[in-house]
Amino acid sequence: MGFDLLPILLSTLIAGTPLVYAGLGELITERAGVLNMGVEGTMVTGAVVAFAVALTTGNLWLGVLAAMAAGALLSLLFAVLAISFRANQLAVGLAMTIFGTGLGSYLGRPYVGMALVQDATQAGGGLAQLPVIGPLFSAVHPLIWLSWILFAAVWYFLARSRAGLALRAVGEAPTSAHAIGYPVVRIRYWATLFGGAMSGIAGAYMSTVYASLWTEGLIAGRGWIAVALVVFATWRPERCIAGAYLFGGATMAQLFAQSAGIGLPSELMSALPYLATIVVLVLISRDASLMRLSVPASLGKPFNPQG
């Protein structure tokens, strides 16, 4: 019973993509020192909004944009409470998950039982007609391509750009950043909105590309996995994208193993990424210098300009 590697890789790509979006978004948010645990709720709302808009307009990309807007809007609420009002970020994040899940199910009721007919060539926006690279666009959905561009942009932003430096400074030492003259609050707002918009795309991907329909339970905890993923990645974009495929691939590997007749205790397989995350966390936390390099020092702590 041989494995054909290509379908496994392709499925892993497909399964990992929502985690890439939500993970990279949350990563930027956390690098600015903000811990938004509302990813799951934001994804649910994004999924519904994207599906509704894509279905009514017949345009996938309008749906994705709408989901981004919805995600950013929800995280704006988070930002006002957690950044401006300095409410506890855990509490706001959890409330966001409860609220977003409820809102999504509420808004999604009229769209239940409808299917989005996908046309890969239309989704590819004509790119699929291109010679040579065209087939790549029909096999790999444009939203997957876009996630790689996003990864490159996030990596460049954090490692090379001045704005990225400011963001990291705000996450590491908000008081010093404030003293130098960085607008700490504004940067944290933008980082949070970006995270929300990316969670929105992640939700949009789930409802429009992955499942092509909306049902409650569609997100099924993937937002929580994204939060775990960022820690697993020690707040590095390159590890985040690798981790997203690892987390996505863990499920796939288990399903492929089953179909190939290999029995594995699936719960243990599924628990491995979380256990690995704890180990990673312990390894980086025990060493103070390593810790400084990886964990945003002000993560989860509100910033008060009065000190």
Place this chain on the structure above:
Amino acid sequence: MSIRFELRAQPSRTMVWLSPIIAITLTCCVAMVIFALAGLEPVSALATFIFSPLADLYSVGELLIKAAPLVLIAVGLAVGFRAGVWNVGGEGQLILGVIFGGFIALTFGPTGGVWVLPVMVVGGAIGGAIWAGIPAFLRTHFNASEILTSLMLNYVAQLWLSYLIFGPWRDPAGFNFPQSAPLAPSALFPTLIDGTRANASILIALVAVGLGWALMSKSFVGFQLKVTGLSEGAAKYAGFSAKRAVWIGMLAGGVAAGIAGVGEIAGPLGQIFPTASPGYGYAAIIVAFLGRLNPIGILFSGLLMSLLYLSGDVAQMSLGLPSSITGLFQGTLLFFLLTADVLIHYRLRATSAAGAPKGAANGL
């Protein structure tokens, strides 16, 4: 002219009490708007929504049985939260309570006597404490963030429970459905009031409120925890151990959540399902904050959250609204509360656009 937040010299005591009332009032307003949009008569719909879960003794029993685990866990978590120990693992610790308590119930329940239930409670407490002890150990020895490790352990606990229910604990007479055999009567909490499901686990929650209050307001340990929560530097200066605060904070949450887990299987469930926790571990975090980390406040916020759960079902049954309304209202309530809480520390002041007064917080 613009509106600015101005720091109060002292937190407003009025606002501490007023802010939940404002939040509840505003949530009711939002609820009425949603009812009106759904074509219902807003006032009577709201009345149905709030009062019908309290219509008779049975329903009150239901309210209590749902509030009990929320209050119990929230009090436990609040001990840690006050000390700046962020235990997000209530869910996993609850599940460990289900696993440990469940093991005792399934092994000894059918043959054991009256001792089975107390042993289950102790077992659940130990399970929860072990699961909370892991993040405490990792924090005190390796400086690993307890927020993240306790969160990760939630997933691991859930998968462990799934493994047990799908595997060794599956009811042989249950047609392979993922659920355990029904718990023996000796493994169930006795009912307090006939004709209801209100059982003795409610008393445990009340005891927890009392203990929590005594610990936080009356004991020196409580004072130490509070100082540690406010400023680790000050605590160190005073000779209070931050490590001890982590251990106490985490274990209080773990023990409480573990016992709450036993309360579910030995109470309304009477059987172990992979979904034994309806997310109480997460909801309790919100309850703790709604109750401003004060055991008495938590008692009220727990009842309020429980009421919202029950009202969501009423909304479906009597008003024809979807159950998702529960999440909407719970979220809205917390948002409003957190917003109103700003007014405890700040006052709103209209200022001229030029020259913000010194001490003003960043305006929006």
Place this chain on the structure above:
Amino acid sequence: MFNISRRNFIKGAAATAMLGSTGLPVLAAGEKLKVGVIHMGAISDTGWEYFQAQAWRALQAQYPDQVEVTVLENIAQIQDCERLFRQLSTQGHKLLFGTTFSQYASLKKLAPTLPNSHFESCAGIDSSENLGVFEGKHHEGTYLTGIAAGRMTKSNVLGWVGAFPVPQVIYSLNAFLLGARSVNPEVVLKVVWANAWVDPAKEKDAVAALVSQGADVISGSPNTPVQGLAAEEKGIWSIGSTGDFSAYVKKGQLVSFELDWSAAHIEAAKAVLEGTWAPTNRWRGLGEGGFVKMTSSSPDLPASVAAEMATAEAAIIAGTLNPFAGPIKDQAGVERVAAGAVLPDNDIKGMTWLVEGVQGTLPSA
């Protein structure tokens, strides 16, 4: 406390006798029958709960003036189930339906304590005091769809996406392969467990896994359109199992059968309206008043195959064909049903083994 006086005893006994014989409660003239349904999941799941909802919709359509239905969905916590059934009963709902096996234990406990209402549980071990149960012979549907799959496969590999290894799913997939092997003995069936009742994305992944192993006809249960959509994307056939998804899967759905619970709901309501309700255990398949209905088939299905299926369907209804007629061997090659024998109903209902040719394992119990 346990001092039962003779008088009370007689009164109680008389009440019990009445309950047994006349099927209380009888409705007053002109009174509407209030029916309550509690869905454990969301009706929007496009799968199991959706088809449960189709049943009370049919009931409403059948008795628009006599029946009023109250529906609760998303009651995922067993903790809530008991309270809500009780409340519905107190509110005067005389007939109450549960939609999943997980509610069965609560209902069994509750039904005897609420004699003013009658209870019906979809899936459940057996009827008991004041509680009727109903379940479909899924295997009669899958045996027929298996015939189509066996004829249409080119790779001789079929794929099955199972939610959980409960007996309903196990006998469904066993019969699916038996049906396929009845026309094509070379066929094997690969099974993947999603270990989730509702996780559309995982179902899609499972289809991809099966396709990578060479499967070219996909079925599964409980089913949602996602499996079909995923199969269509891969350019292979899918089979609507427990539901017809041709509205979603425009080209790729080969055939389908549906679990149609309308008869269960309508009969129970009729019995309550007439005052003749009694707890029964109904396990029905194809045919008039049955719970299994063959629904759509693709225009690409050759007429010869359709005819083959029709013949088998008629034989099943007539009782001359039993999907679990011997000889049947299990995966280990052990003979489970001897030639000339058929598997007793209770052995099907509690099935925990896979037939020879199924490739996949049951999570160890």
